[in-house]
Amino acid sequence: MDNFIKIEDIPLDLVKIKADGMSHIFIRNLRLCSEQCEKRPCTYYCPTGVFYWDDDAMKIQITYSRCVECGACPYGCPHGNIDWRFPAGGYGVLYRYG
Ligand code: SF4
Numbered sequence: 001m002d003n004f005i006k007i008e009d010i011p012l013d014l015v016k017i018k019a020d021g022m023s024h025i026f027i028r029n030l031r032l033c034s035e036q037c038e039k040r041p042c043t044y045y046c047p048t049g050v051f052y053w054d055d056d057a058m059k060i061q062i063t064y065s066r067c068v069e070c071g072a073c074p075y076g077c078p079h080g081n082i083d084w085r086f087p088a089g090g091y092g093v094l095y096r097y098g
Pocket residue numbers: 027032033034037040041042043051060076077078079080081082
């Protein structure tokens with residue numbers, strides 16, 4: 001649990017969580033999505049619609065904050081193109097702005 005930092009000078013003994021530096025979802029090869037994945041199943045097997053095809057950018061986009069950590073990503077992509085990992089620290093995914 002190295003990611004938990006106890007803040008000693010706060011009377012209520014609060015604990016701050018150190019966020020991972022990398023996202024928990026990563027597409028290994030975006031070109032593969034646009035050129036070799038005709039049906040793009042990630043856009044419909046994800047229960048919360050995290051992945052969608054962007055016609056303007058011509059690539060898969062990821063709405064990270066919609067992820068509910070079901071863990072289906074790596075199994076649903078027929079090309080093994082999605083890297084999904086539990087964040088360090090033993091707690092759920094954290095989101096940050098910017
Ligand atoms: S299913 Fe996999 S290869 Fe296909 S579009 Fe989604 S991430 Fe890309």
